[in-house]
Amino acid sequence: MSLSILKLVSVAMAAATVPVGLSIQAAGGHRQSRPVAMTTLLPGSITYPMPGEFLKGGHPQGNPRLERQLDRPLEIMTYQVSVGDYAACVAAGGCQPPQETRAVPSDAPVTGVSYLDAEAYARWYSEATGGHWRLPSDEEWAFAAAERFAGEFEGVEDDANNPARRWLTSYKAEVELKIKPDPRPRSRGSFGVNSRGLADFSGNVWEWTSTCYVRTTLAADGTGVASSVDNCGVHVLEGRHRAYMSNFVSDGKSGGCAVGTPPDNLGFRLIRDHAGWANRIFGWLGIV
C-alpha cells in the first residue's frame, strides 16, 4: 500500500475540513438530549486498496488500488459511538446489550458489538433524532481515517507456482506490524485525532463498515471485472489492519485477520446523510 499517496490527499483535504461539533445542534433538529460531536469533510478523492479478495487467471492478486471520488460532503461522528450512547439505545429497547463484561469507562467507545448491533443502533438513532444515520462504507471510512487508514498488509507476494508464498509473506507482514494486543477500551479521545480532526481511528477498536466481503475475478486482460460474488453475511472492519468478520460476531478475538493478530475490540461510528443541511453550511461558509 502506498501511504504517500494517501498522505498527499489527506494534507489537501485537511485544509478543507470543517469541524462543526456545535453547529450541528442548531441545524440538526435533534429530538434527543445527548448531542453528538460531528465533523464534516468536504468532497475529495482517495486512492486506496479495494477491500475483498481478487483473482486473475485463477490466482490471487494484490488488492487493486483505485482512485475513488467522494462527490458529496461527508458528515461523520468525530468519535466512535460510546458506551453511554449505546446504553441509551439498549434502555430504549432498540439494541441488544453489548457482549462486554469488562469494567469500561462510560465515555469509552462501545465494544463487544456485532455488525447487526451497529445496524440496530443506526436504525434506532435515526428514529430518535429524525435524521438518517448509517455505517460508513469502507471507502468513506478510509477517506475519513486519512493517514490512520492501514488497509492491506504490505509485502505480500503472489507466486502463481507457489500459493504458499502468499500465506507465508502475509503471515510475516502481519508479524512485522508488531501489533501487541491492547484489549482494554479507553476513554474517547485516548488515541488522538487525525489530520481531519476525527478521533480514535485505528486505536484498539476496529470499526464496522457497511461494505460486504466480495470476491472479484478480474478480467484476464486487466480491463475490468469478469465476475464477482458478494457475501453480505461478512462485512469489512477497518482499524490497524483490515478485517472481515461475520455479521453476528462481536468479539474481535473470534477471528478475522488471517491466522495472526485479531482485532482487539469491535465498535463503530456513524455517518449522517443530510445533503440539504450540508449545502446550507457550505453556503454559510461561502464555499459553494
Added chain:
Amino acid sequence: MFTRREALFGAAIGAAAVAAMPAFSATITQADIKALPREKIKLVAPPFVHPHDQVAKTGPKVVEFTMTIEEKPVVIDADGTKLNAMTYNGTIPGPLMVVHQDDYVELTLINPDTNSLAHNIDFHAATGALGGGGLTLINPGEQVTLRFKATRTGTFVYHCAPGGPMIPWHVVSGMNGAIMVLPRDGLRNDQGKPVKYDRIFYIGESDFYIPRDEKGNFKSYESAGDGYDDIVKVMRGLIPTHVVFNGKVGSLTGDNAMKAKVGETVLIVHSQANRDTRPHLIGGHGDYVWEQGKFANPPAKDLETWFIRGGSAGSALYTFLQPGIYAYVNHNLIEAVELGATAHFMVEGTWNDDLMTQVEAPKPIAVN
C-alpha cells in the same frame, strides 16, 4: 501469608517423612558411577531443546542438569489474564531434558528463598521414591541433588508433587515438563530402520483454571497462596479456562512460530502432565508417532491425530512436503480456538503441484 505458608510447609514435611532412601543396584557400585564420564547440560527454554546427539557417541555417562524453581506472575492470554505461576527454570513447561538410555540423570533442584512454597520433582522416567518426589522436597532457600538411572527409553513427563492437594495445584500452575531418553543407537521406525530428525521442538500443553469474578472477568491475586481456595474450586469443575501450549495463548504463533523447510524432518515432543490431548498438524501428518511416547514400542505410521494421555509425553516425526503456514492444534477444536491450544509452523520451500493444486479458482456457480 504466615498461616498459608505454615500450612504448605506442614504438607511438605509430611511428605518428606514418608519417603524412604532408595537401595542402589547390587551390581553397580557408587564407585562405578563415580568413574563414569560426566557431562553438564545447559537447559534452554521450550520449544527449543538443548544440543544433543541422536546416536550416543560414547558409553553411559552422568548427565548433570540444574533447574531453579521460579514462582512468578505470568500473563497467559491477550487480555492480560494473570496466573501466579510456579515454574521449573522460569518457563511453562519446564525445559526438555535429553539423555540416552543407561545414562544417569543428575539434577540439582534449587528453590530460592524468594519463593514462598515447598517444591519437588517427580520424574515418570525414574524408578522409586515417588519418581524422585520423595527425595527432592525442598523449602525456599534449599537445594537438593537427585540422581536416577534412565533405564527406559521414551518421552516422559516430570512434575511437581509436593503432597496431597498441593500436587494438582502445582501442576496446573505450570510445574511440569518432560525428559526424553533416547535409545543409545537413536530412533528407529516400525521396520527397525534408523530415523533422524533435522529439528526438534518441545510443546508442553497446560490446562489452567483461573477464577472469575461475579461479572465473569478473570480474577488476579497478590500471590499464589491467596488464589489457592478459589482456584481449587475451579479445578474441581474439571473445565479449564485456558488450554495453551507453552504457557500462554499464542506463545508459538506470530514471531514465535516454529520454523522448518520443505524436506526437513521434525520431531515434535508433546507433553500434557494433567489432562488428555489430541495433537493434529493441519495439512500434515505424523509419519511416525510414538503416541504413548515409549521408543521400545514401534511407532504408529501415518497418523492424522494422536492421543497424548494426561500424565504422559509422546512424540511425532514428520517430514514437511509442502510449504505454507501449518497450524498444530489440540484437535478438540474448541480448546484449540477458544481456549488457546494452537501453534504455528512456518515452512518455506517449493510447492508440490502433484500433492495438491487448485484446479479452478473460486468463481460464480456455473448456470446451465
